[in-house]
Amino acid sequence: MTCDEARGAFSDLYDRxxxxxxxxxxxxxxxxxxxxxxxxxxxxxxxxxxxxxxxxEPSPGFAARVRQHVEAxxxxxxxxxxxxxPLHVKVPIQALALVLVAxxxxxxxxxxxxxxxxxxxxxxxxxxxxxxAPMPAAPRTTDEAPRASAGARPPVAAPKxxxxxxxxxxxxxxxxxxxxxxxxxxxxxxxxxxDEAKEVGKSTAPPESPRATGSAEESRAKTGEPGxxxxxxxxxxPAPAGQSQISPVPPASADQLYxxxxxxxxxxxxxxxxxxxxxxxxxxxxxxRIPDARMRLADAYVALQRYADAIPEYxxxxxxxxxxxxxxxxxYRQALARLALEDRSGCQLLREVALRFPQxxxxxxxxxxxxxxxxx
Amino acid sequence: MVDRARAGDMGAFEGLVRRHQGRVFTLALRMxxxxxxxxxxxxxxxxxxxxGLKAFRGASRFSTWLHAIASHHCxxxxxxxxxxxxxxxxxxxxPDRAGNDPPAxxxxxxxxxxxxxxxxERADLARLVQAELAHLTExxxxxxxxxxxxxxxxxxxxxxxxxxxxxxxxRLHRARMEMKARLTPHL
Numbered sequence: 199m200t201c202d203e204a205r206g207a208f209s210d211l212y213d214r215x216x217x218x219x220x221x222x223x224x225x226x227x228x229x230x231x232x233x234x235x236x237x238x239x240x241x242x243x244x245x246x247x248x249x250x251x252x253x254x255e256p257s258p259g260f261a262a263r264v265r266q267h268v269e270a271x272x273x274x275x276x277x278x279x280x281x282x283x284p285l286h287v288k289v290p291i292q293a294l295a296l297v298l299v300a301x302x303x304x305x306x307x308x309x310x311x312x313x314x315x316x317x318x319x320x321x322x323x324x325x326x327x328x329x330x331a332p333m334p335a336a337p338r339t340t341d342e343a344p345r346a347s348a349g350a351r352p353p354v355a356a357p358k359x360x361x362x363x364x365x366x367x368x369x370x371x372x373x374x375x376x377x378x379x380x381x382x383x384x385x386x387x388x389x390x391x392x393d394e395a396k397e398v399g400k401s402t403a404p405p406e407s408p409r410a411t412g413s414a415e416e417s418r419a420k421t422g423e424p425g426x427x428x429x430x431x432x433x434x435x436p437a438p439a440g441q442s443q444i445s446p447v448p449p450a451s452a453d454q455l456y457x458x459x460x461x462x463x464x465x466x467x468x469x470x471x472x473x474x475x476x477x478x479x480x481x482x483x484x485x486x487r488i489p490d491a492r493m494r495l496a497d498a499y500v501a502l503q504r505y506a507d508a509i510p511e512y513x514x515x516x517x518x519x520x521x522x523x524x525x526x527x528x529x530y531r532q533a534l535a536r537l538a539l540e541d542r543s544g545c546q547l548l549r550e551v552a553l554r555f556p557q558x559x560x561x562x563x564x565x566x567x568x569x570x571x572x573x574x
Numbered sequence: 575m576v577d578r579a580r581a582g583d584m585g586a587f588e589g590l591v592r593r594h595q596g597r598v599f600t601l602a603l604r605m606x607x608x609x610x611x612x613x614x615x616x617x618x619x620x621x622x623x624x625x626g627l628k629a630f631r632g633a634s635r636f637s638t639w640l641h642a643i644a645s646h647h648c649x650x651x652x653x654x655x656x657x658x659x660x661x662x663x664x665x666x667x668x669p670d671r672a673g674n675d676p677p678a679x680x681x682x683x684x685x686x687x688x689x690x691x692x693x694x695e696r697a698d699l700a701r702l703v704q705a706e707l708a709h710l711t712e713x714x715x716x717x718x719x720x721x722x723x724x725x726x727x728x729x730x731x732x733x734x735x736x737x738x739x740x741x742x743x744x745r746l747h748r749a750r751m752e753m754k755a756r757l758t759p760h761l
Contacts (some may be wrong), residue, residue: 209747213721215728237754243761244754247703256599256613261591264620265584492648 199227204234208241387499459494468498489519493528497537505535524552526558533564537571545572576622576636580627587627591620592635597724598644604719605648607708615651619644641726641734645716652712699760706756714749721746 204227210216211224228235394549427550455478460470475495479488496511516525529553536544549572551564578586598619623643630639658741671737707715720726720734731742 208745209743209750212750213728240758241750241761243755244757245722245750247699247757247761248707248750248753250716251604251700251703251707251723253596253600253723254603254609255596256616260595260599260613260616261588263590264595264617265588267617267621268587268624269584562641 199223201227201231201234204228204231205237208238211238212242212245213470373449400524449481450477452478452485455481456485456487456491458490463494463498467503468501472498489515489522492518493524496528496531500531500535503538505538508532509534509539525562526555529555530560530564534567543570548572576627576630576632579624580630587624590636594640595620597637598640599732600723601641601644601719602648604704604707604723605652605712605715615648616644619647622647638734639731640731641720641724642736645720645734649712649716703757703761704751706753708750709756710749714745714752717742717745718749718753722750 204224206219207216207224211221216224228238244472271406455474458470459474459478462468463473472495475491475498478485478491479495482488485491492511492515496508496515499505499508499511509532512528512535513521515528516532519525522528529547533544533547536542536547545568548564549567552561552568555561575589577587579590595616599612599616602615604607604617606612619640623640626643629638634642695710705720710718716735717731720731721728726734728739728742728746731737731746734738735742737745
């Protein structure tokens with residue numbers, strides 16, 4: 199037996215757990231090895247010292263205090279404890295109940311046309327004034343005109359559109375009713391768009407003027423959006439920035455909304471992500487994650503090629519949070535979004551990023567984009 | 575007594591607490607190294623046992639079942655305390671200049687305690703041993719306490735902690751060897 203083997207058996211020797219041959223071999227080794235013998239003595243003393251720590255008792259009245267604690271449990275907790283079955287029975291019952299509830303919900307959904315209609319994306323029916331309004335020459339102006347009044351860019355087409363529009367109820371011309379605004383945002387959803395196309399075909403609304411349709415197609419050609427007959431008409435009365443766009447999201451905790459948005463973004467489900475982020479921004483304006491939420495919201499719009507919607511979000515982030523570390527990225531991405539809409543002011547923004555944030559990673563990208571897309 | 579406690583007899587439950595409080599408190603005290611904290615912990619363990627009493631079907635001895643609750647509760651508590659060192663009053667502390675995390679409470683107990691030779695001068699062997707215990711990993715410390723202080727057999731420890739017998743053996747051996755290395759200069 200080697201010294202290592204002997205020392206490896208100390209614990210079993212201490213507990214008298216060695217077999218007879220092992221014990222004999224170990225004893226023989228210890229007899230002939232003073233170093234291991236000394237180690238064994240030290241080992242025994244150390245273990246004995248631990249054992250000598252011994253037990254301890256809590257302070258007097260401990261058991262009574264525990265009983266008081268148990269009896270101080272809320273009545274409902276005690277009732278639940280004694281009424282409910284053990285977990286191994288409870289869990290299968292709960293699982294079964296869950297399945298039944300889900301089944302009942304599905305049945306209810308299938309048998310209730312009203313509910314089904316509510317759940318489906320609503321088709322868009324364009325407001326009459328918007329249909330009659332002439333389309334502006336540049337596609338982005340339809341988006342940007344109302345936003346420009348709230349944002350930094352100068353209004354381009356909105357006054358013209360208003361001037362050119364035939365007499366119509368003023369409230370429609372200036373701002374559509376809330377439902378129309380919501381629907382005007384839903385138009386970006388391709389599935390809603392398909393439904394919309396069907397509904398528009400069925401609707402009694404007057405057909406679009408050839409000029410309006412032509413402008414719409416032109417607009418799509420520039421923005422790269424999928425074609426849809428009534429789509430640009432909506433742009434004449436878009437929702438102001440900050441309003442609910444995709445679908446009303448019921449009030450929820452900041453964490454719930456934000457987590458839902460992140461999850462949707464991760465799955466590239468941008469429409470629900472936009473809804474959650476909008477609701478988050480509206481319902482929790484003081485949350486520390488607002489800058490991040492605005493950035494993600496704008497990114498989601500960009501992912502859907504809705505550059506005109508993305509720009510105000512980038513702008514708001516850069517304007518409202520001048521000290522945010524996200525500011526260079528917001529300006530840079532805003533610049534790219536503008537360039538995607540053939541808006542040359544994007545070049546100016548790129549220069550600003552390159553000059554004002556030379557240390558930011560976006561500065562190098564901005565310089566590169568400048569040389570590639572903004573030739574002097 | 576266990577059956578009566580399961581049926582809701584609070585007197586029987588208090589009797590169970592009295593019978594097992596020493597062992598539960600000892601385990602908590604030797605694991606945590608702080609009397610007040612250990613008493614709070616022991617109380618939580620008995621509350622947990624009370625809540626889980628319905629699920630106890632007598633497959634193992636009540637003391638083994640209670641030891642299992644106590645062991646896991648202690649490990650969870652130490653794990654949680656390690657994860658939030660800044661929030662814990664006892665374990666609180668900012669990282670040092672080198673950026674190292676503050677020592678775990680038990681480590682601090684050892685560090686704050688007088689040096690080992692001073693302890694020896696005061697013949698405070700128990701305190702020295704408790705302080706050195708704090709340097710073991712929680713798993714090694716637990717097995718050592720269950721075996722050498724609580725006197726559980728290897729089989730009982732394996733059942734309590736849900737470990738293989740061989741794992742219990744090896745952990746115990748390593749814990750004892752480490753304690754030997756730490757205590758030998760002072761014994």
